[in-house]
Amino acid sequence: MNQTKYMKMSKDNKDKKVKLNKDSFKNIIRFALPYWPWFVLAFALIICISVADILQPLIIKFAIDDNISLALVNEMTIDEATKNLGMLALVYVGLALIHFLFGFVQEYTLQKTGSRIIMEMRNKMFDHVQRLPFSYFDKTPVGTIVTRICNDTSAISEFYTGVLINFFNDIFIMVGILITMFIMDVRLTLLTIAVLPLIAFASITFRLKARKAFHRIRTKLAAINAFISEHVSGMKIIQAFNMEKKKDEEFAEINNDYYDANMSRIKIFGIFRPFMDVVKSFSLALVIYIGAKQVIGTSLEVGVLYLFIRYIGNFFQPIMNLTEMFNTTQSAVVAADRISSVFDTKPESDHEIREPLLTPENCRGRIEFDHVWFAYIDEIWVLKDVSFTVEPGESIAIVGMTGAGKTSIINLLCGFYEIQKGSIRIDGVDIKDMTKQELRHLVGMVRQDVFMFSGSVLHNITLDNDNITLEQAQEAAIMTNADDFIRELPGQYDYQLNEGGSVLSEGQRQLISFARAIVTNPKILVLDEATSNIDSETERLIQDALVKLMQNRTSISIAHRLSTIQNSDKIIVLNNGRIMEQGSHDQLFEMRGLYYDLYRLQFE
């Protein structure tokens, strides 16, 4: 039986108690705060509308009692009555018009403000996510992050449009009715509100259950998105391996979980809301019985009891409304909790804005690794006591068996992960003292895992950097030999790529990502197997072009092919996270050590 990650995730959730961050709700409100005038406006409009609504029946009463009835018994002339009726009809429509206009403005304001808040929230979140460290993205599926930014925020929007204002409105009404009731009869009122603890108790119980259900829903939703995101990008492999059926079943499992979660929500609210009706009826029955007893005992007028019976209906109406909102509120709170968990993830450590210590202009490009220890997880050391220096303008190569830790060195140099021990310095400045942006501006890199964005070829070279002109991009493309094939594409530099760039060949993608790195004219150039998918002839052309390019910059290249490293001033041989040998090619070759073993094999 295959236990997929998603199933495991769902298991964990069953056991886990739903604990919400206390600040989630505060976060919802915090985002709304700057827009308080709009909410106040909407609130004021709602009150106006309510007043208009109360007035409308009065007009009809007026028409009947003060006009039609009077006219019928000839206490008023027919002409006068019709004139009045015409007036009243117009006033009525006038009120309706007010209702219409105010209603429109209110609804529009609320929805617009809601959308606006969500937009701001998404912007903030996106910005925050941009600053999270690699380790976060290593363990969080893409689809989950998309769910957080796009879907979870939507879930809150209804809270702003449907709940926030109405909540106050309903509380307002409730208190109003309560006061009226108290004035009329204290005992009966007390009797009516005797059920309040029951309501409170039910709300609390249901709140917990509802939260749990919503929590499950949101988790499953994220799982669905993560699954789809991952499997659509890997569709080629699924199809090539005939795994459609199995994947379909895996998806069905998550999908069914989502269904179950939704059903449990429906069940919970299917009980909760009607339950409030029961409470209301209970209160009604109680008031009727006790009230009737008092009426019979003549300590109460029937009229008062009658009014009370009606008031109970009015009193419970806002409570019913509030329970309606409960659904939305709980959903919003849980979504906010998910969102808060993103905001609570610490971004890459950054310093306050100040003059950069090093700029691409004043940086000389001396790199120092000083007894660096590093592990991705816990204490499983990937780099052990790594020390080396690269002088300005020098080019070094890092070689070693796969998994030796070469890419990790590069990751550290760019500050993508935090080291546990030791220090890394550029021009004597510890990279911990630099902002990440500052640091990364110094380094241009070709990553081993090539990624293309949807958009034009040009966009993929410049990455939307306005400082780079088309000529510069072309120059870089020529240097990496990408220009040749780009010229053959329909639209050339405007040729549209899809996400991931799979309309190009792997080698072509690599050439573009190579051009992307050198077009920024970095002080330190890092090439992580930049030509692994390139044929020897093209590679050689690139190498020749690079010789010129590397002249006054520091460069680090990682490669398995000698061709890429032969021009290096120094070669570092890494094995199992430790530096075994360091020196020039000839020196290392003389040593007949690891390096010799690695390269002796090329033609055997």
Add this chain to the structure above:
Amino acid sequence: MNGNDGSKMKDSKWVRDFEKSNDKLVLRFLKANGVRYLFGFLFFAAVNLLQVVTPRLTGDIIDELYKQNPDLSLIAKFAIVIFALSIVIMGLQFLGRLTVLGAGTLFDVLMRRKLFRKLLTLSMNFFHKKSIGDIMALSVNDLNAVNRAIGHGAMMVSNTIILAVVSIVAMGETMSYKLTLMIFIPLPLLVFTMYKFGMVINRKFRKVQDRFGELSGKVQENIAGIRVVKSFVREESEQKSFEKVNRANYDAEVEMALVNGLFMPLISFISSFCYLILIYFGGRSVIVDQSISIGDFVAATSYITLLIRPMQMLGRLLGMVQRGKASMGRIYDLFEEKPDIVDHKFNQNDVDIKDNKLKGKIEFKKLNFAYNEKNGDVLKDINLVINPGETVAFMGTVGSGKSTVSNLLIRLFDTPERGQLLIDDMDIADIPLKTLRGNIGYIPQDNFLFSDTIRYNIGFSPDEMNDEQIEEAAKTSDIYDTIMDLPDQWETMLGEKGVNLSGGQKQRMCIARAVAKNAPIMIFDDCLSAVDMETESRILKSLKDVQSKRTCIIIAHRISTVKDSDKIVVLHKGRVAEVGTHEELLEKQGYYYKSYRIQLLEQQYGVGLKDAKGEKK
């Protein structure tokens, strides 16, 4: 998790029918669930009827109290009935919600599964044009809107109908013909408004959903490429372009808000014309010609109130349905996509493949291929025969068409009518897709792994694989030791696309995955590019065994990888430029020879025999 509720629903016949069909899905669903909806409707009808009883009872109680000697025990009974009634209502409402809202959720879950199934059948051409984020939006956001229409909407339908019936019946009893007519005058206007607005809502909502799809596409892509974004310090421009998409989504939402904001208040407003007419003309009729009695007039006012409620509900319902429709339209767009790569059923009988096992003969006959017309031919006039058990290597410059060859062999793309690609002397399109792909062990150039355990990733096959097979494959591809060094070994969870592995580890994992399949045809698409020389030679050695029994296609740039192949094919701009063995090609002094020289020089430089740099210039 086997006993989950969702899966139980899946066994009935209509579900199977539903899963097969591609059009009129909502209708089909409603039809198949007619009984369910009927019950839901009955539940709600009962609730509505019962809810009328309570006010009657309280009325009776008050009447009783006005009597000379009110009977307290009777009142107590009434009170108990009121309470009991509410419990019955609660039960009915619960059932109603469960049936009707549950139906919406059921539709949602069935549709999502259909959607994913559909995706599984679509070919690469589709995925090249559709953004992943948009697909995600379809499966969650759009289905949600449809779910609402079909669940909440249905709940409202029953309430609306019941309310309307109640008010019309009540009206029919007492209302004069003239009054009824008066009240109904604004009705056509109302219907017209709703109809018009319905269309606008549909259009605007579709735009909102489209924009949301773009938004989620933008986020999806940004996160997928976050490592590049960060490396190049492009956070700011990404943020800007995100904010643009976000803004566009907001703008669409505001447009929608405008329509929403107008719609419901407008309905109320138009309804108020009923009162206008009633007060003025009705009132005049009462006093001038007295054709309407004052009692009727009073009754009419309350009937209008009764009538307006269902009208407003109808409006809200309409909005919901139009939204659902708009979203459904987006989903249908996906369902309308025709998978290009399918089994040609009519040919199926002609081919007879024993045990679904291919022998592994591959033949290219005057094959031409273009991904699309605009880009021109990528493969041109390829003629080549690969016999079972042979190892053939493909070399060539970047973009010369090597991967295209492998794409065609696993039929990710079709080769319509422009030359032939034969496998075991059958046209590739005549071989059932499952058989074809089941007989090919494919190692892609872009090593893709799933975020699951290592065991799952290597044993990635529709048939259960036992542990020995998986271990064997891991050993062949020299990843066994690496796995054993991991704390969780086979159960180690990989990140998405295997992010927590090094490049070489990923590649070897992909090799293991293909090797474990034990297929007669193997395709290695540049799959040793990220491993070092030593590992490469080890893998090649252990693969020798694998190769000897199978047809192997090896795509590579390194001479060391290809030199022992039975045949080496050099592609140049989609044409076969050179074919032959290592020795033959060296004699030809063409591309192969040149690559050999370059790599040999490197090696010689490495060994220190000659100054390669001097030679190069």
